[in-house]
Amino acid sequence: MKKKYSIFNIIKNTLSKNENWQKMWRSPEPKKSYEVIIVGGGGHGLGTAYYLAKEHGIKNIAVIEKGWLGSGNTGRNTTIIRSNYLWNESAFLYDHSLKIWENLSSELNYNVMFSQRGVMNLAHNEHDIKEMRRRISANRLNGLDSRWIDTNEIKKLVPIMNTDNLRYPVLGAAFQPRGGVARHDAVAWGFAMRADEMGVDIIQNCEVKKIKTENGKVLGVETSKGFINSEKVGVVASGHTSVLAATAGIRLPLQSRPLQALVSEPIKPVINTVVMSNAVHAYVSQSDKGELVIGAGTDGYNSFTQRGGYDVIEETVRAIVELYPIFGKMKMLRQWGGIVDICPDASPIISKCDVKGLYFNCGWGTGGFKATPGSANVFAHTIANDKPHKINAAFSLDRFVTGRLVDEHGAAAVAH
């Protein structure tokens, strides 16, 4: 692994007004054919290419992205990382990811700014308490560091929170100290840089128009830069996955909806953990720049417009202001939407399909960022061996036929 950044490097480039930094990855023209093509240059896709090259010895790979790297949901999420999901299958998958997060900066030798500041899920009523205690117990049986904290402890961790003088008082919380946040762009960039070093071609501003198949086998992809041959194609295109699948005649159980987030003007540090509330729908953390990062909900209808409805923001901001009265007069700087692909059971699909050589990693819905390295890791395994890793075996497309769903609507935080 080459070292690209050092103190001397920074000084040298400062003197030349930062105009001569070496590029983090090449921008090659696509070759005629590749061993594996990954469609989608977000964290999951770039990570898949990285693990294919690193762990499975496949270097002849292209990652094809229609915009720039991380311009989709990788750059649009609220960067929350946790693994406190209810069912065993999910706990294994998300904790596999969390364990990789814990060493990712040193593995990539690139700072992804992973900060284990803890994630808190607030309980506002009797039902919340029961549901969360059940989830905590399930988590503990799976070896996760989930625990119940009462209002006093919440007040100690987040003194600015109004816990009792509001319509839905805060009665306690499920807390996972190992959870936290990371710098989302850095994850895409880090994976891209190291994958590129191993020979992966990253092709940006190139849209895949059609997945070409013949006699139940994948032939390659038709792109805006011509046809590219490959016997294996992995589609990791979040909201647009079902659009791409449709070009190969495949229907997936996905619905695409805008999910919104917004950030405030930067302020001094006031909140040093991540606080989520499912019941009143508010979640907030503070970025290293000092902005409050606020996640809103999804629109109640399918759309690809990447902006979302104003009423959805109103609902979230109303709850935020009630929970944290001191934020009442803050200004919001930016708002955006990302198109998330939601599965009927709020769990992802990491799977083969009826077409040989075609793989899907999709359905992450409103919570895919936390899973980036773990998802990439098991997806690479699935593509390389043409069979799932034991961690993602439960997340196959078959589960909608057998009925073995992994229902995580309760733990998915954002109400779908």
Add this chain to the structure above:
Amino acid sequence: MFLINCPYCGERDQSEFSNGGEAHVKRPENPDSISDKEWAEYVFVRSNPKGIFYERWVHSHGCRKWFNAVRNTSTDEILKIYKLDEKPPSLDEFKHTLQTPSGEPELGSGNFTVKK
């Protein structure tokens, strides 16, 4: 967020309505003899196009009546609204605004990263 012209009450804000997902999904006619795979298709799989979409809406905070709509999901433009007992309009009636399957329309999209 947009306006929806309820066929019974007139034009109202979208937040007064609830979306009922894809329209014209037919329950299998011979439930005893179809396979699990066919059932999965009916229970879990719905169309999710970028572009023209047939869907159902209910005016929850108004007349509470259901109706159908044709909407362009890449712009959120409502192209047609019709009552449940009316014949669905054909796809050819509408102009498809996308050049490529995952492309962006010239107007009405919030996505500037891939807009040419």
